[in-house]
Amino acid sequence: MAIEPYLFHDYLETKISVDDRSLNAAVRSALLDRIELAADVGGAPAAAPFRVLDIGTGTGAMVRRLAGWISRMPPERRPPRVRIVGVDSEPGSLVEAERRFAPEAGAEGLEAKFIRGDLSRPGAGWAVPGNYDLITANAVLDLLPLDRAVGHLRSLLAPAGSLYATINYDGLTELIPGYEDERYEASLLAWYDRTMDRRRLPEMAEAGSQDDSPSGVAGGRKAVPAGAGGPAGRGAGMGGGSRTGRALAGAVLRAGFDLAAIGSSDWVIFPEAGRYPARDADFLRYILAMIHGEALRNRRLAGRRLEHWYRSRREAVDAGILLLIVHQIDLLALRR
Numbered sequence: 001m002a003i004e005p006y007l008f009h010d011y012l013e014t015k016i017s018v019d020d021r022s023l024n025a026a027v028r029s030a031l032l033d034r035i036e037l038a039a040d041v042g043g044a045p046a047a048a049p050f051r052v053l054d055i056g057t058g059t060g061a062m063v064r065r066l067a068g069w070i071s072r073m074p075p076e077r078r079p080p081r082v083r084i085v086g087v088d089s090e091p092g093s094l095v096e097a098e099r100r101f102a103p104e105a106g107a108e109g110l111e112a113k114f115i116r117g118d119l120s121r122p123g124a125g126w127a128v129p130g131n132y133d134l135i136t137a138n139a140v141l142d143l144l145p146l147d148r149a150v151g152h153l154r155s156l157l158a159p160a161g162s163l164y165a166t167i168n169y170d171g172l173t174e175l176i177p178g179y180e181d182e183r184y185e186a187s188l189l190a191w192y193d194r195t196m197d198r199r200r201l202p203e204m205a206e207a208g209s210q211d212d213s214p215s216g217v218a219g220g221r222k223a224v225p226a227g228a229g230g231p232a233g234r235g236a237g238m239g240g241g242s243r244t245g246r247a248l249a250g251a252v253l254r255a256g257f258d259l260a261a262i263g264s265s266d267w268v269i270f271p272e273a274g275r276y277p278a279r280d281a282d283f284l285r286y287i288l289a290m291i292h293g294e295a296l297r298n299r300r301l302a303g304r305r306l307e308h309w310y311r312s313r314r315e316a317v318d319a320g321i322l323l324l325i326v327h328q329i330d331l332l333a334l335r336r
């Protein structure tokens, strides 16, 4: 289901604090250790900038998050200069990313720029082999053919560079308390996963192609919140479907990475005494809208039952009684 760009941007913004609370602490800590290590060259601070690529940057949430993490590291332990490039195929998202990064842009030693690019076009200008010390990918690897994309990302990393791949959906979405027609809701959620398994992914062009034009595919899928891909073994051209989380570990090992850390980053949204924190209520409304939007395209699910489900679940959000659990996986992989 496609939603208006401005709503998609707002969805991504509501997702930031949810992701902040959900990102796996051990995997993040392993990442910060790597950044610290890169900053220290035989006791002297590294002269070259620490180069980061954030793929599928959207409104630049991970760029801002990373900038915050690095700027809070003790000065003697962080790279003195950091250059982050955020890439996305959606020009509107990049405008938002620029605008929202502005307040941090002046942070000492930290630069970010946002570039329009298609991740399925490996030869594009930002995709210089061996050019990055770190690649971040938050809620995006489900949108690409997994094995080829991971292999391509490895080629963009400098020796011993790291891939921090986070919020990779892994096949479980649960709404609590159960809906009055449990079987119907189970069918809705199963269909939601199947739409991730069945969606058309962009072909990965061979390295060397210089086409920077948008794929046109991302826009059609932009409402899908996080991860997907498919069970490992769906073939090199396939995504991980609704099980990108578990498929990803195999994909990074096959591509020539070592696994440095892996753990779950489940979204667990719940009201405390009837009140949701931050903008979680809006976030829940977006998730319900996405499930509803996908179900509208299925004749067996659409109709009065669907509208009743949608109304009743939104009322549960308004009343502050709906919980959401979504299973996801984070990992940090090091280029061998």
Ligand SMILES: C[S@@+](CC[C@H](N)C(=O)[O-])C[C@H]1O[C@@H](n2cnc3c(N)ncnc32)[C@H](O)[C@@H]1O
Pocket (backbone or CB within 6 Å): 012, 015, 055, 056, 057, 058, 059, 060, 061, 062, 087, 088, 089, 090, 093, 117, 118, 119, 120, 137, 138, 139, 140, 143, 202, 215, 217, 218, 219, 222, 224, 225, 226
């Ligand atoms: C679910 S959003 C995640 C955005 C951001 N990483 C975040 O966590 O807020 C996925 C992003 O990937 C981008 N995207 C999807 N396919 C792409 C492609 N082939 N090339 C470039 N960007 C793509 C979409 O435009 C979208 O901004």
